Amino acid sequence: LKVAVIVFPGSNCDHDAYYSFKKILKVDTDFVWHKESNIDSYDLVVLPGGFSYGDYLRCGAIARFSPVMKSVVEHAKKGKLIIGICNGFQILTESGLLPGVLMKNSNRKFVCKDVLLRVENSNTAFTNNCRIGELINIPIAHGEGNYFCNPTELEKLKTNNQVLFRYVDEFGTSDTNSNPNGSIENIAGIINKYGTVLGMMPHPERNADPLIGNSDGLKILKSIINSFGSN
C-alpha cells in the first residue's frame, strides 16, 4: 500500500496528512509535487488542505489544471482511492470528480473549530471503521465550505448513499444551528457514485494523533487502510 500526498503551491496541510499516514499508521507515504505526471505506483491519493494558488479565481480552480491532476483523474478512472480534504475537496469538485461546489460560508466568516459529524454510511472504503449514526469530532478550518449542488444532483447523492458525513449537534441533530457554513442539508463530506473518491471539509488528519487527546480522525484514515485488507 502506497500513499501519495499531492503538494500544490499553497498546500499547507500536506505535512499533517503525511505525518498521519507515515508516522501514525506506518504506511509507505510520499510527497508528490504537483508537476509530477506519473502516479501509477500509488494506491491512495491524498489532496491535502491549504490555499493552492492562493485561492485565486476560486478555491481549487487553478490547481485543477496542475499537471498531476491529469494523472489523478486517471487514478480515479481506474477505481483507485482518492481523499480530498478541505482545499482538496474544492479541487475535486472543480475537476469534476465530485458533483457540486463549495461556496463562501453563509455567515461570511472563516470558521475554525471542532465540529461533530454524523456518519451516514459506514459501508464505504472511508468509513468501514465507523458505525452508521456514530458521531465523530473533527476540526474544520475554512472560509469556503458551503456545499451546494442542484436538486437533481442532491437527490442522486442521497439515493446512492453518497453523503458520508453531516454536521450535527451533540444530540446528532442536523439543523441550521449545527450547520457551521450553510452547506445544503448540513453536508460535510460526499463520495462519488463508485465510492472511491471522498471529499470532505473537516480535517481527519488533524485529529489523528492520540497524543493530542482526540483521535477520531484516525477512524477515517484507518478505514482507508482497512479497505486494502492489510488489517
Place this chain on the structure above:
Amino acid sequence: VKAKIKVMLKKSILDPQGKAVLHAIQDMKLGNVEDVRIGKYIEITFKDGKKDAIQIDVDQICNKLLANPVMENYEIEIGEDN
C-alpha cells in the same frame, strides 16, 4: 483583440461579500439601497485572430476556468484592443 468578461454569481446563490458591502452602504445612508452583488471583471488580450474564433475559445476558457457553471454566469464581449 480583447475579450472582456464579466462573471457573476447566479441570482439564486448567496453572495456574502455583496451582503457585507450592502450593510456598509446602508450605514453610509446614501440612497435607498436594496441589494449588492459583486462579481469579477476579466480582460484577455489576444495577439491576433478572428473575432468569431476567439469568441468560441473564450467561451471554453470561461466554462472550464474563469467561471464555475454550477454557481456562476458569465458574459463575453469581444472588442478591439484599447
